[in-house]
Amino acid sequence: MRRHVVPLPPADAPPVSNTRLAMIVLITGESMLFAGLIGMYLVFRLSARTWPPPDQPRLPLGLTALNSAVLLASAFPLTRALGAMRRGEAADGVARRVELTALLGTVFLAIQGAEWARLVRHGLTLGSGTYGGSFYVLIGCHALHVLAAVTWLAVVAVLARRGAFTRVRHAALEMCALYWYFVCGLWAVLFPLVYLY
């Protein structure tokens, strides 16, 4: 009877792959960028006697809370896509879950864009003092990151549909998921800071 022999991983294989390490370095750098922006926001927010200033419009809390739920929920199908890929399931199912994540990210951006247009019509612009300036710079920088991540997700979805990933070779999907988790986690910090505090 033929025995099935599973090869052991090489003894000198690094416990953290180079791609994952590079992604962690990138995310740490991005976190420092946002730490600087949050520091800027804290200076303006804490030094103001009234916040928001009396003549400026209030930020839409209910709609943004709903939008936050959409963004945080988008991490769920991506986690399931990763799990399916690790189990070696069909590429079609993996691609569908990644596409759903990208769609939810696009919905988040669309709602935020509509919200911004409404705020601009009400007179809150980049030049509306420290309130408008800090809001648009901080939230806009996050929105740019979400846009980049959605583009990356779309590329990964196309690659997954073409069958470019296998059970053992899917680093692009893993790195994209790491970045998406970072973007979602960052919003979990920014939303309470800017909209609730």
Add this chain to the structure above:
Amino acid sequence: MIDMKRTPFMFALVAAWPAARSFAQSCAMCGSSFGPDDPVQRAFSWSILFLMAAPYTLFGAVAGWLFYVHRRAAGRRRAAVVELAWGRRKAPAGETGGQLT
């Protein structure tokens, strides 16, 4: 007996003690522009505290995670060796070892 190594350090400490309050002001602008409970001063203090803590927290977390992953991987490698010493059966002719399933 007087410790000759410690004496200059003690002299420097005694000389700097009266100036400690002026060192704490850091610069003439911060020392004279704001009152004792100024919101701008408080805002800058919190922001500086946050920006000081952020890199230590981030790099500490990443370094801690890397240390944990390396330790866990080393433990796994050691465990594999022990497991092979007890449970490994003789491989059939023509096959070059490995973990039998």
